[in-house]
Amino acid sequence: MFFTQAPLSKIVKLILRFILLFLLVIICQRSELPASEPAEQVRYFTRMIEFDYISWSLEALWLKWNQWALGPNSWIFQTQKPLWVKAELKLTQQIIEKESELNRLFSDPQHSHKVMEIELTSRELDLLKQKNQQLAPLAESILQEQLNELIAQKGLSLLGQSLPPPLFRTSPTPLALVISPRDVIRQDLQISLVPNLSIEEIIELENGVARSQDVSALVVEIGGVGTYPTMIMRTTDLNWLAEVIAHEWTHNYLTLHPLGINYDTSPALRTMNETTANIVGKELGSALIAKYYPELMPKPAPPSVPKQSYEKPNPPSFDFNKEMHKTRVEVDRLLSLGKVAEAEEYMEQRRQIFWENGYAIRKLNQAYFAFHGAYADEEQSAAGADPVGEAVRTLRAQQPSLAEFVHLMAWMWNENQLFQAIRQK
Numbered sequence: 001m002f003f004t005q006a007p008l009s010k011i012v013k014l015i016l017r018f019i020l021l022f023l024l025v026i027i028c029q030r031s032e033l034p035a036s037e038p039a040e041q042v043r044y045f046t047r048m049i050e051f052d053y054i055s056w057s058l059e060a061l062w063l064k065w066n067q068w069a070l071g072p073n074s075w076i077f078q079t080q081k082p083l084w085v086k087a088e089l090k091l092t093q094q095i096i097e098k099e100s101e102l103n104r105l106f107s108d109p110q111h112s113h114k115v116m117e118i119e120l121t122s123r124e125l126d127l128l129k130q131k132n133q134q135l136a137p138l139a140e141s142i143l144q145e146q147l148n149e150l151i152a153q154k155g156l157s158l159l160g161q162s163l164p165p166p167l168f169r170t171s172p173t174p175l176a177l178v179i180s181p182r183d184v185i186r187q188d189l190q191i192s193l194v195p196n197l198s199i200e201e202i203i204e205l206e207n208g209v210a211r212s213q214d215v216s217a218l219v220v221e222i223g224g225v226g227t228y229p230t231m232i233m234r235t236t237d238l239n240w241l242a243e244v245i246a247h248e249w250t251h252n253y254l255t256l257h258p259l260g261i262n263y264d265t266s267p268a269l270r271t272m273n274e275t276t277a278n279i280v281g282k283e284l285g286s287a288l289i290a291k292y293y294p295e296l297m298p299k300p301a302p303p304s305v306p307k308q309s310y311e312k313p314n315p316p317s318f319d320f321n322k323e324m325h326k327t328r329v330e331v332d333r334l335l336s337l338g339k340v341a342e343a344e345e346y347m348e349q350r351r352q353i354f355w356e357n358g359y360a361i362r363k364l365n366q367a368y369f370a371f372h373g374a375y376a377d378e379e380q381s382a383a384g385a386d387p388v389g390e391a392v393r394t395l396r397a398q399q400p401s402l403a404e405f406v407h408l409m410a411w412m413w414n415e416n417q418l419f420q421a422i423r424q425k
Contacts, residue, residue: 038213039189042179045208049201051174051192053227060169060229067137081142082292085238088139091132093236098125136170143288144168147245150287155403156253163256166249167229172196173222174231177205180216180370182340185332186267187370193219206363216366226251238296242288247281250406257410268388268415271374275392276409278377283402318357321380323350328369328384335366391418398422 043050076084102121105114144166151162172195179189197205202219209217223244225231230248235241254260254273262269289296327350334343344365351364361368372382376389383389392409395418399405412418 038179039191041213042177042189042191042209045205045212046177046191046193049193049197049205051194053192056171056231057227057229060171060227060231061167063137063169064167064229067141076142081146084135085139085142085293088132088135089236089238091128091135092234095125095128095132096234096236098128140168140170143242143245146288146292147242147249147284150284150291151249154284154287155401156406162249162253164228164249164252166245166252168224168232168245168248169229170234171231173225173233175202175219176222176371177209178218178220178367178371179209179213180366182214182216182344182366183338184335185328185366185369185373187270187367187374188215190371192222192225216370218363218365218367218371220368220371224248226255228252238293239285239289239298243281243285246284246288247277249284250277250280253406254410258413259410262413265413266415267370267374269413271376271383271386271388272392272409272412272415272418274374275376275389276406278375279392279396280402280406282377319380320354320357320359321378323354324372324382325380325384327364328373328382331366331369332384388415388418391415391422394422 098121102118102125105118105121147166148157148162151157151166156162174192174195175197177189177191177193178187179191180186181188197219206217206219209215221233223233223240224247226248230245230252232241232244232248251260251273254276255263259269259273259276263273264270286297327347331343331347334340334346347364347368351361354361354364369382369384373384373386375381376383376386377393379390379393381389395408396405399408408421409418412421
């Protein structure tokens with residue numbers, strides 16, 4: 001059967017439009033910098049390269065509104081919808097490959113003799129992008145619908161509709177300049193930057209801010225941003241995409257509750273927000289893949305076979321999370337003793353070890369841990385021995401459903417409520 005969209009009255013449309021604009025305003029507020037002297041001093045370096053969230057969000061919201069009004073996927077059979085999503089991901093892969101081919105041609109010292117090949121590749125890339133401009137909104141609309149159905153099934157909706165609706169748009173995502181003090185790991189500032197900075201510009205910015213403010217600075221890539229609609233990095237990995245759109249929708253949901261409103265109040269509340277969003281993102285993302293794309297579910301690890309005593313044991317594999325956890329704990333110990341230079345030297349030594357084991361970390365410093373340490377849904381991670389992340393994981397384990405966990409977390413506005421909720425269990 002066809003999936004059709006019921007007509008709405010003009011009054012209901014106006015109410016929905018008002019709600020979406022209201023959500024846009026309060027969600028975009030989270031992207032603004034706190035008015036403070038240190039922030040203004042850092043903005044001396046970033047003012048001309050900061051990302052314009054308001055313009056992006058208004059444009060994305062207008063596009064989503066038009067897509068919704070047209071009902072672009074209402075004519076597709078339910079069983080065919082996953083095929084359209086996969087087709088868009090395949091097209092994205094072709095675009096990435098064609099971009100790589102074009103970059104290779106321009107990098108060739110003999111590229112001046114390959115004008116015809118460059119022109120042909122450019123035309124092919126333009127055609128692929130034109131096709132994607134038509135297909136991407138349809139694939140996004142299908143994924144939004146599928147995620148909305150799962151949100152309702154998990155008890156996180158209102159009368160069958162998630163609030164806010166899980167709207168997202170694939171787009172180049174901004175970079176983020178993260179600032180931490182050198183003597184303690186704490187995110188004091190995060191400034192969103194335009195996505196097309198060169199590595200030379202990034203390093204110059206980090207060094208300039210670090211020297212002038214005596215802070216730890218790092219520019220990081222962002223996979224998704226909780227604007228409205230949410231902004232998601234281009235990808236061909238549907239498992240990753242499902243998890244991230246669910247993660248960013250969780251941020252939008254929490255923004256309507258005390259936990260999200262107080263996101264920037266303290267490092268603990270930021271960790272509570274990000275860890276909750278990671279947990280929800282993984283559960284909803286996995287459920288979406290299992291229901292609509294079961295062939296993409298990760299295969300279970302084969303059972304281990306005991307080795308015979310005469311067999312030489314394999315050396316232990318490098319465990320990124322375990323090693324990063326170990327690094328964070330030691331850095332925290334050194335900083336607590338006031339040994340800032342020793343901690344920074346240790347982080348550089350550890351960075352080289354990560355590099356040797358296949359993890360190309362460009363810079364490992366206090367700002368790195370200030371950013372990545374807020375995502376504490378894994379027992380061992382860059383969060384180190386932070387008790388807040390562990391408490392969020394414990395609370396999830398204590399709740400019989402995802403909805404009960406989210407409803408408890410959403411109405412918290414300080415970490416004491418989190419620890420109290422665990423003790424009451």
